[in-house]
Amino acid sequence: MSKTSKIICYFIYSEHENKSGGSFYSLRDHVSVIGANFESYVFNFGKHPSTKLDKLHNFHYVPFIKWNFISLAFSIAKIKKLQPDIIHAYDQKSLFIARIACLFTKSVVLYTKCGGSNGSRFIPDAHCYIYFSRENYYYHKKIKPKSKIYLVPNRVADPKGEIEAVENLRKTLLLDRNYKVLLRISRVNRYYDRTFNQTFRLFKRLN
Numbered sequence: 001m002s003k004t005s006k007i008i009c010y011f012i013y014s015e016h017e018n019k020s021g022g023s024f025y026s027l028r029d030h031v032s033v034i035g036a037n038f039e040s041y042v043f044n045f046g047k048h049p050s051t052k053l054d055k056l057h058n059f060h061y062v063p064f065i066k067w068n069f070i071s072l073a074f075s076i077a078k079i080k081k082l083q084p085d086i087i088h089a090y091d092q093k094s095l096f097i098a099r100i101a102c103l104f105t106k107s108v109v110l111y112t113k114c115g116g117s118n119g120s121r122f123i124p125d126a127h128c129y130i131y132f133s134r135e136n137y138y139y140h141k142k143i144k145p146k147s148k149i150y151l152v153p154n155r156v157a158d159p160k161g162e163i164e165a166v167e168n169l170r171k172t173l174l175l176d177r178n179y180k181v182l183l184r185i186s187r188v189n190r191y192y193d194r195t196f197n198q199t200f201r202l203f204k205r206l207n
Contacts, residue, residue: 007039007084011094023114024052024089026154027161031056041082043075045094080104095124
């Protein structure tokens with residue numbers, strides 16, 4: 001399918017050099033799938049470029065520590081020249097920059113919240129919101145019921161199972177071939193206690 005004349009600019013902010021949270025993977029997948037049909041540009045603001053995004057086509061890293069007005073002015077000038085139809089932000093810092101850029105373009109500002117806590121009752125303005133979490137979605141609906149918001153799956157590409165990992169797990173635990181294996185993907189740290197507890201409860205329920 002040939003690309004349309006529409007232009008999308010993706011905005012994301014990285015705090016750390018090896019920043020690679022779920023929002024970065026989501027943006028990468030969105031660009032890979034949606035970018036096949038639209039002209040896409042990725043603007044990575046922050047302290048370091050993301051290693052998960054820097055191989056994407058039309059990737060731009062913008063050094064942005066605190067309020068770097070020179071970098072901001074440079075970025076706005078570039079975006080103004082592109083005149084994107086959509087500016088798609090993936091965190092509140094990049095959303096703030098998107099709202100500024102919107103003043104100089106006719107862009108629609110789209111904000112995707114990829115999960116996490118609901119946050120405060122203050123929800124920055126955007127033309128449209130996308131949520132992956134039902135909890136975040138209904139929280140927003142309660143505070144801003146007239147907003148244009150959508151609850152969508154957080155994956156646009158078909159997931160690929162690690163068959164070899166499952167087979168190694170079967171061998172290590174001496175599991176019979178008919179024994180079902182449930183894999184849950186998560187980081188291993190104290191912030192993901194809820195993930196482990198949910199998985200354990202699901203395991204008990206299935207048994």
